[in-house]
Amino acid sequence: MSGPRETCDVAVIGGGPAGLAAALGARRAGAGKVLLLERDRTLGGILNQCVHDGFGLFLYKETISGPEYAERLTEDVLREPIRVATGTMVLDLSPDRVLRVNSREGYRLVEAGAVVLAMGCRERTREMIEIPGTRPAGIFTAGSAQNLVNLQNLRIGNEAVILGSGDIGLIMARRLVFEGVAVKGVFEILPWANGLERNIRQCLMDLRIPLELRSTVVEIRGRDRVESVVVAKVDESLAPVAGTESVIPCDTLLLSVGLIPENELAKKAGVVLSPLTGGAVVDETLMTSIPGIFSCGNVLHIHDVADWASFEGFAAGERAARFAAGERPAGPTIRVSAGPNVRYALPQLVTRGKPGVEWSFRVKRPVRDVAVEVKGLTSGKVYARRKFARLLPSELQKIKVRVAVEEDLEVGCP
């Protein structure tokens, strides 16, 4: 393509809670030219449609709503000499950090000294979980419904069933009731609820919305608009149990059946992804397998609390700035794997001999009164042990090793 390419020290892709923080982190670590690219018209990402409160407890030490959190973090960004490009989508990313970028202002190529991936996640769909039946209007993912209801003032239905007990689904159950839509029930295929306990209590129990565990939607009916759904109990292998079906008349089905890190750009750049997180494999500096490309927030792994996505963003931004300034990884790495009842532990790679590394992890199923251990795979030595009164799959937890480690590790909950 003719014409000069734009250059920057750090390009941050995505202006949500992680990307905003990454831009600030890069700036505070001394990066000269920081470019923040956001595909939506406003900064803040999905926070803008999360009008409920419960954000900011860790970052701002008070509980505020998503839009407030977004605006406060945006104001911090706008106070810095950070180049903000909204309505701008990155279409391609090469391993040598050339970005193809499109916006109403023009289509252009950007060369970045370092890149921070902060694109967030997308929602699992009806098709991914293969619900049989018809294809009428009235099926929405919970996040799209949140956008249509909170930001576009649209009545998406009159009687809704919600499949999946993820937090967005629970929050939307309450939002729909607040706006006069009857919510007939929330159905969860697993034996436990997937959302935070606070949300189960305040969004469902307060409003007497039934939560049915071990059940799922087995068929969608209705030719033009949803007319009913068929729900059934599932067995241990999550397969529907014949004879337990019941028909629930409704005109709307909301799906809150999981989030997937949106790593299309990472794939284009050749970044190695983890099948356990759906995000990049990173080291303790949040750098991916491609030097100079960092990852943070929900594109790295799904967070339960936005504040932690921001903290990860600050760290990724700082490391990206240091990379752009010429700093390179300190040496060979050790591998860290997920042990018993741990779904994943992150980072998956750590610089050998590096002390003070902290891991984020999630458990596979709820447990009480357990100890989580970071154990050497060769020596069997326990480097860190932390007791938990309870651990839930919906919660992201942390464990830290203070000493330097020279062998591959496993984070487990034996």
Add this chain to the structure above:
Amino acid sequence: MSEHDAVDRLTCVLCPVGCELEVGTGPAGGVQVTGNQCDKGVPFAEEEVLRPKRNLATSVPIRGTASRMVSVRLSGPVPREMIFPILTEIAKLRPEAPVRRGQVLIADVLGTGVDVIATRTVLAKADS
């Protein structure tokens, strides 16, 4: 307040320990809390069972528009039974742009002592 909450189970959210509290009817109409590992659990459970308080959030259209929305919440929690009456009040709101984040849209809503406040800034011009 209500009979159906006579026995309740809830998880204390005051610290990461997350004690599973069991709340039963105590002597003289009070409550009896068990399962708490520290003293803070008792007042937490009492308030949650006897006088639960909640914040609420929704959004309303800017005056003269169909779908330019400003999100709102309460400046603090209110007794749970006030939620729907307050929602009815909020539904009547059609604030005029510009709206600032934190701007009070209804002061002391229904005498609860809390305000309905805007949670985002909406500029006067349409392309905010």
Add this chain to the structure above:
Amino acid sequence: MRETATPTYDVVVIGGGVVGCAVLRELSRYDLRLLLLEKEADLAEGVSKGNSGVIHAGFNVPSGSLKAKTNVAGLALIYPLAVELGVPHRKTGNLVVALSDEDRPRLEELKAEGDRSGVPDLEIVDETAIRRLEPLARGRWALYSPHTGIISPYELTVALAECAWQNGAEVRLETPVEAVGSGDGLFRLATPKGTIAARRVVNSAGLFADEVARLAGIEDYRVFPYRGEYLIADKDCGLRLGLPVYPVSSRNDPGLGIHITPTLEGNIILGPSAEPVEDKRDAASTREVMARLKAEAGRLMPELGGVPFIHSYTGIRPKLVDPSGRDRFRDFVIEESGLRPGWINLVGIESPGLTAAPAIAKMVAAMIGGRLDMREKPGFIAGQPPRIRFAHAGDSERAERVSRDADWGEMVCRCEHVTRAEVVSALRNPFGVRTMDAVKRRTRCGMGRCQGGFCTPRIVEILQDEGVPADGITKRGGVSRLFYGRIKG
């Protein structure tokens, strides 16, 4: 002119599928007053949208049949037609694979049938050749047909209709024919939007062709709906399929067997099943068939085990074969009614109807030309250049487009890289189609892995910018509404 109350058309085509639209476009070469009536809110809403999108070579049908004749003739016509109309397509070739030596005789039969029908360049190939032609395919032997291809069936249908429209033909959507009268050499077609008079009628109503014929008093046909379910794999599943791969199907199979087909965009399609259903509109997917599709496809191509699927769809095929009867084959019906001269019935146009459509259109034009005085119009517009897709454009083309029109710089669909310019252009189509599915089929918005999760709210905004009220936004017209107005009015 002659009639006072109702407009009179030389030819009215009933049914906006690929066959009806091909007939309309063929007739639009001539100096005729033409109208197409479609009961749905968009073209290609029936049989034409729910199939494999394969340009068949013609060896699957008995030689001498109309199916074989129109297929082979259509094969020669459809590639140049697709180029003229700017419709995405690719000549890929295809393989029918036999997993064991026992099945080889069936391949020989297929080849012989094809040879008799004049299908060009069929060849039986061995294991080595199979792997060379398609590394993902398995088999001892295969029938290789180099002229088979793939095409977007709804884009072809829409392009045919738009071409006819450019040449003066009219198209009315959401206009079902509810009753038919005749007299004074005219058919009177009663619709909810008024009565239309026609000298000639072409009934290409697909699944409903029997019912439309019955409105005219023609009781000769019965269309049996057969449901075919499909699954679509994510483009990012790590597999690149170059050409359609079919199993050797038994002679008793009502379809061609569950096959594996690439799309032009790089997805892989599995399917279809073939089950008789009661309701012609019963396009539901079932748990049993979804599982069977995966099992069958896995047998044919083990690499497909465990790939992520992003979408399922179902097509209903209009068959004349009675599922409870003994017939295994029924031919296309392409005939003028003896009872109602001037009324042409196209019935049972199932596979290979997509490939055959241009040939059927020529047959119909000849039938009408035998009775009406048809003069070729000067200045017939044969088609249009291919639509530019942002996703497929190179860097300089993209930069140039955005600098000329900023709408090319606004990304609406993040999965398929569709811009606002493309969505707006799709919404400004000549027939006023404004449904979500119309946008999807014309632009690919919502066909990616998020299945519309992100772009639906954006398209909803653009529809309103283009003048569709929130209450009037539908998935596919009629009562398939997305919203019940505003929450706070």
